[in-house]
Amino acid sequence: MKKLSLFLIGLLLVPALFTSCDRGEEPTDGDFVATPAFTLMKEYMVDNNLDINNIKGTKGQPTFFVKPAPAEADLATFLDTYYLMDIRSSADFAAARIDGANNVPFSDILTTAATTTKPILVVCYTGQTACYATALLRLYGYPDTYALKWGMSGWNAATSGKWDNNIGTIANGHPNWSDTDTAPTNLTFDDPTITTSLTNGQAILQQRVEAVVAAGFGPATVSGSDVLNSPGNYFINNYFSEGDYAAFGHIEGAYRILPFGLGDDSYKALNSGSNAQLVTYCYTGQTSAILTACLRVLGYDAYSMTFGMNGIYNDNPAWTSNQWGGDSGPKNLPIVP
Structure with missing residues (x-):
């Protein structure tokens, strides 16, 4: 009887040994479900200081x-x-x-x-x-x-x-520009779906980065005039502080999702739908480019609005910094042919 009991215990332990090494869930119907590639990559990024805010860095610090x-x-x-x-x-x-x-x-x-x-x-x-x-x-x-x-x-x-040659003022007086509306309430969306045969978070991240590099920056951009003239075609994120969202004004219907990161799940406010063109705009198009690169790696259909506020409302009276031709412009440092 003792040998039979040990045999039965052994049978129970064998499945546990095999499943404990796999990333997945065991639903009630018994079918094994592998952990989504997005989740594996997300967990790797968070655990290794590669969350979006770490990539962007902290203003005024060496990592900016x-x-x-x-x-x-x-x-x-x-x-x-x-x-x-x-x-x-x-x-x-x-x-x-x-x-x-x-x-x-x-x-x-x-x-x-x-x-x-x-x-x-x-x-x-x-x-x-x-x-x-x-x-x-x-x-x-x-x-x-x-x-x-x-x-x-x-x-x-x-x-x-x-x-x-790329600063502009088309938002001034434009019907799709708002100086009064508050930001819409942020929604919650599912994670993007990433298709890969890889099951290691680091390997998935490297594969995704390589694919985004191969595609280049051009396909990840959209002009300010396109977004301003047809805001309904996009899920728009105005990457401004709450004060600047009101002071500068904003494209009609633009959300204000700042910050967004992986570790606190604030990224879930970004539309991950297959038909959602997620456009981020900032002041200069530089921060939005950083964020768009991260989002494309994560599997979003993401775009950076080129030249940011400078491209559509350079003469906005709310400027205090990062205005091309105002507080910012070319230096006279040497160049060589």
């Missing part, structure tokens, strides 16, 4: 995602500190660049990052594509990566055309 162009007296130290990864076209790079910069195609940012031990400073035309690349590099395992704020437009007046 942008670095402004230096004062002329600090130029030599600045250039010696960073590996300058200029992701503009080869023609524009050849015409005018920062001395010591390296021209790197966007598609090669991950492999190139592995070749240097220096902190990486990504350079583009306006800072927007560089911010997108910075987020992807940080997610991939290069936390000491930054974007040059305002891009080459902020470095020298001779290379400032991409910002000079």
Whole structure:
């Protein structure tokens, strides 16, 4: 009888040994359900300081995602500190660049990052594509990566055309711009669905980053005029503080989801639907690029509204910082052909 009891106990323990090593749930009908890839990736990111706010960094701290162009007296130290990864076209790079910069195609940012031990400073035309690349590099395992704020437009007046020519005021008086409405109540949505054969959170994250890099930044952008003229086509997140949402005004119907992170489930306020084009806009298009990169990796159909508030309402009287042509503009730092 004792041998029979031990045998029965052994039979009960065998399934437990096999299932304890798998990530999944055992529903009442007995069918095993694997943990969704999104959940595996999310848990890995939270556990390894890769939540969205960690990727963006804290303003005023060394980890903040942008670095402004230096004062002329600090130029030599600045250039010696960073590996300058200029992701503009080869023609524009050849015409005018920062001395010591390296021209790197966007598609090669991950492999190139592995070749240097220096902190990486990504350079583009306006800072927007560089911010997108910075987020992807940080997610991939290069936390000491930054974007040059305002891009080459902020470095020298001779290379400032991409910002000079893309500020606008179309929101002023536009019927889809509101100065009075409060933000809609945030909703709750399901997690995005990620299709992969991988079952390891880190491997899923790396696979997702590689796919987003391969797609480039262009498909992840939408113009401010498109969003302003047809706000009903998008799920819009105005990434402003509550005070700025009211002071600046906002696109009609825009939500205000700030912050959003994975660890506290605040990200669930973002629409994950398959037909939902999730557009984030900020002041300059640089923060929204960082956030959009993270969201695309997470499986959202996400877009960054290019040039942000500067692109649609540059003359808004509420500006106190980050207004191109106001408190911000090009410096006169050297460029070389």
